[in-house]
Amino acid sequence: MPAITSLFDALLNAYGPQRWWPGETRDEIIIGAVLTQNTNWGNVERAIDNLKREGLCSLAALRHVEQERLAALIHSSGYYNQKAERLRLLASNLGDLASMSTAAARKRLLAQKGVGPETADSILLYALGRPVFVIDAYTRRIGARLGLQPEADTYSGWQRLFVSALPADVSLFNEYHALLVRHGKHTCRPTPRCEGCCLSTVCKGATL
Ligand code: SF4
Numbered sequence: 001m002p003a004i005t006s007l008f009d010a011l012l013n014a015y016g017p018q019r020w021w022p023g024e025t026r027d028e029i030i031i032g033a034v035l036t037q038n039t040n041w042g043n044v045e046r047a048i049d050n051l052k053r054e055g056l057c058s059l060a061a062l063r064h065v066e067q068e069r070l071a072a073l074i075h076s077s078g079y080y081n082q083k084a085e086r087l088r089l090l091a092s093n094l095g096d097l098a099s100m101s102t103a104a105a106r107k108r109l110l111a112q113k114g115v116g117p118e119t120a121d122s123i124l125l126y127a128l129g130r131p132v133f134v135i136d137a138y139t140r141r142i143g144a145r146l147g148l149q150p151e152a153d154t155y156s157g158w159q160r161l162f163v164s165a166l167p168a169d170v171s172l173f174n175e176y177h178a179l180l181v182r183h184g185k186h187t188c189r190p191t192p193r194c195e196g197c198c199l200s201t202v203c204k205g206a207t208l
Pocket residue numbers: 142145146187188189192193194195197198199200203204205206207
């Protein structure tokens with residue numbers, strides 16, 4: 001079982017810096033974090049391109065757009081009616097997150113319809129530059145296979161495991177999450193490609 005810090009080093013060495021999150025503005029990152037729920041990034045990109053073309057890729061603009069029009073523009077991201085409703089609500093209710101403490105901003109985000117811990121923490125880290133470690137399905141799958149043992153197999157349990165071992169550094173948290181996603185998509189897939197994996201010598205679940 002690798003230490004949390006050496007796991008990062010091994011992934012960085014294998015894949016290089018990922019330089020996430022794709023998005024030109026804070027609002028675009030927030031919108032992308034909602035649209036990416038239950039779909040892949042390619043579908044999100046098409047939706048965001050549509051919003052940009054129509055001058056709607058900002059929370060201020062989304063406050064006034066009709067729901068049907070918005071749903072049509074983000075159709076490619078799936079669950080488009082639900083996401084259109086959530087984006088409009090978010091645009092109206094989020095408030096000025098940047099002026100809030102991290103704890104207050106997280107609380108405000110989690111109070112929004114359809115925003116769970118992963119989406120909230122992605123927004124805090126990537127849109128607001130707060131040192132919040134994002135946990136997702138890739139992290140939990142890779143961590144479990146490696147033999148990492150959080151106090152509890154929950155979102156906050158996994159988050160505590162990483163946060164307690166790392167300095168609260170935005171760039172580090174940013175890269176670490178991006179590298180875990182890269183590893184989970186390309187190597188530690190549902191059926192893992194252990195041969196050639198950069199972690200195979202330290203992985204409890206390696207199938208070689
Ligand atoms: S060795 Fe296999 S199970 Fe372990 S991290 Fe690599 S791909 Fe995943």
